[in-house]
Amino acid sequence: MASAPENEKNASAPEKKTLTLKSMINNEEFVVDEHVALQSVTIKNMVDSDCAGDVIPVPTISGEILALVIEYCKNHANPSASEDDLKKADAGIVAKDIYTLIDLVLAANFLDIKGLLEVTSQKIADSIKDLPHQDVREIFGVENDYTPEEEAAVRAEHDWAFEGFP
Amino acid sequence: MVHKKRDGYNFEDGRTSKWCWSYLPVGVLGMIMGRLSPVDQIRFRAVCKDWRLASSSSQPSPRLPWLMTRDWVWSESGDIVSSNKFHMPFHRHTHTSMHELDGQNWDDIHGASVCTSKYGWLLLQKSKNGFVYNPFTREMLKLPKIDIAFNRITFSSVPTSTDCLFFAIESSKKSSRYKIKICICSLGAQKWTTKNFNGIGKVAEDVVYNNGIFYCVFSGGVLGTYNVALQDWKVLTGMAPITDVVFWHRTQMVDADGELLLVGTTLVSGVLNCILGIHRTAWKNSGSNPLNFRLDSVEGEPVNVEGLDTLLVFVRDSILLSCNWVTWLSCIIRDSIAVHRVSNFPV
Numbered sequence: 001m002a003s004a005p006e007n008e009k010n011a012s013a014p015e016k017k018t019l020t021l022k023s024m025i026n027n028e029e030f031v032v033d034e035h036v037a038l039q040s041v042t043i044k045n046m047v048d049s050d051c052a053g054d055v056i057p058v059p060t061i062s063g064e065i066l067a068l069v070i071e072y073c074k075n076h077a078n079p080s081a082s083e084d085d086l087k088k089a090d091a092g093i094v095a096k097d098i099y100t101l102i103d104l105v106l107a108a109n110f111l112d113i114k115g116l117l118e119v120t121s122q123k124i125a126d127s128i129k130d131l132p133h134q135d136v137r138e139i140f141g142v143e144n145d146y147t148p149e150e151e152a153a154v155r156a157e158h159d160w161a162f163e164g165f166p
Numbered sequence: 167m168v169h170k171k172r173d174g175y176n177f178e179d180g181r182t183s184k185w186c187w188s189y190l191p192v193g194v195l196g197m198i199m200g201r202l203s204p205v206d207q208i209r210f211r212a213v214c215k216d217w218r219l220a221s222s223s224s225q226p227s228p229r230l231p232w233l234m235t236r237d238w239v240w241s242e243s244g245d246i247v248s249s250n251k252f253h254m255p256f257h258r259h260t261h262t263s264m265h266e267l268d269g270q271n272w273d274d275i276h277g278a279s280v281c282t283s284k285y286g287w288l289l290l291q292k293s294k295n296g297f298v299y300n301p302f303t304r305e306m307l308k309l310p311k312i313d314i315a316f317n318r319i320t321f322s323s324v325p326t327s328t329d330c331l332f333f334a335i336e337s338s339k340k341s342s343r344y345k346i347k348i349c350i351c352s353l354g355a356q357k358w359t360t361k362n363f364n365g366i367g368k369v370a371e372d373v374v375y376n377n378g379i380f381y382c383v384f385s386g387g388v389l390g391t392y393n394v395a396l397q398d399w400k401v402l403t404g405m406a407p408i409t410d411v412v413f414w415h416r417t418q419m420v421d422a423d424g425e426l427l428l429v430g431t432t433l434v435s436g437v438l439n440c441i442l443g444i445h446r447t448a449w450k451n452s453g454s455n456p457l458n459f460r461l462d463s464v465e466g467e468p469v470n471v472e473g474l475d476t477l478l479v480f481v482r483d484s485i486l487l488s489c490n491w492v493t494w495l496s497c498i499i500r501d502s503i504a505v506h507r508v509s510n511f512p513v
Binding site: 102105106109117118121122124125126128129130133136137140142143144145146151154155157158159160161162163164165 | 190191193194197198199200201202203205206208209210211212213214215216217218262263264301303304
């Protein structure tokens with residue numbers, strides 16, 4: 001059984017396997033444990049189908065946002081974290097301005113991380129809920145594609161809901 | 167609140183990307199929309215067409231009941247206006263809407279009691295005048311004068327639709343010598359059509375419409391059905407009366423997706439608790455099945471609504487109301503509170 005030590009070494013190796021995620025926005029690289037990164041269904045699919053090279057390029061997600069995503073995945077990959085701990089940690093991650101949250105929700109959507117998508121959507125909803133719809137347009141950079149008549153008609157359908165709003 | 171539009175990111179090769187949020191994936195938009203209160207969802211339909219689409223496709227809580235309370239307040243100009251408050255207990259959200267009424271409408275609506283509420287519409291009655299009122303769109307449609315002293319009145323579908331039928335029933339508890347009178351009309355009709363049937367000496371306690379049939383529950387749990395197409399009235403026999411429980415006031419009937427529930431309030435262990443007795447019936451097949459009443463007790467789930475001193479009791483998608491100290495007040499509460507289902511909103 002001379003090869004036993006070598007086997008042990010091999011057995012422990014997968015646990016330490018890491019992946020490198022690279023933001024294609026600003027070329028920032030993050031080295032993360034594989035099991036942490038695999039919470040992203042998108043990355044998991046890439047790894048499973050052998051499409052992932054040494055460095056996984058992540059388009060349209062900045063390093064700043066990618067760091068938040070990785071923080072979320074690390075927290076949720078920790079088996080000893082209690083539900084309360086996770087709730088608190090999630091709240092910390094989404095305690096950001098609305099623009100960061102929009103980036104984050106898009107990242108969660110692209111990387112297909114259900115929990116992060118949910119918690120970020122909730123935070124965005126909480127942040128915009130009492131705003132006039134014109135402000136929401138501004139925040140999301142949405143172009144108003146209604147004609148003035150169409151917009152008036154949409155409002156008129158439920159005029160009561162707009163009371164107290166411009 | 168001031169929001170600054172942020173600059174786009176700079177790519178290495180000098181390109182600048184401006185995020186184009188109008189293309190926020192519909193799925194993501196739907197997730198955000200689904201977490202907003204129904205009122206905000208309705209408002210944000212005005213953002214752009216994509217948002218409108220997302221609001222129609224997201225289904226936040228289709229079972230969410232709306233609670234409306236009505237009040238009269240002085241407006242800034244010194245007029246009395248109707249103040250409608252819409253409560254969404256699960257969203258901890260209250261939306262107040264002021265409705266300034268002109269002379270005739272004010273005369274009609276002031277002091278009128280709410281007989282029933284469906285599809286976001288209220289059926290109001292003031293002496294012999296009946297009308298339907300939509301507190302959201304503020305449409306008001308008048309019904310012909312009604313000549314019977316009806317116990318209960320209801321309607322079959324959205325009042326503005328052509329197939330909507332209004333149905334009123336009068337039944338006296340004094341003696342079975344008194345006929346049961348049923349009045350039917352559609353919107354725009356000049357008068358009600360009245361039909362007389364053999365009396366049963368019981369008061370009609372509630373009436374609901376389901377799939378071509380108006381179901382009527384009388385005191386003691388006696389059931390009658392009126393088949394619209396056949397113009398046929400039947401009192402269903404072969405059914406044990408409810409004797410094992412005393413309801414404190416009129417029972418109410420609730421249509422829970424085709425299954426009709428009979429709900430009455432009873433008291434247990436003193437005045438402070440109230441429970442609901444539910445008689446679940448097998449009415450799905452137009453009442454032709456043998457009727458087996460089963461009494462279920464449902465604990466009232468207290469839900470606090472700001473400014474309302476009531477205990478709300480939810481039964482599935484329906485809301486039933488009771489006061490936490492005197493249950494007999496529920497008749498009064500019923501007069502001022504209406505139930506709306508979000509799923510019934512026109513998209």
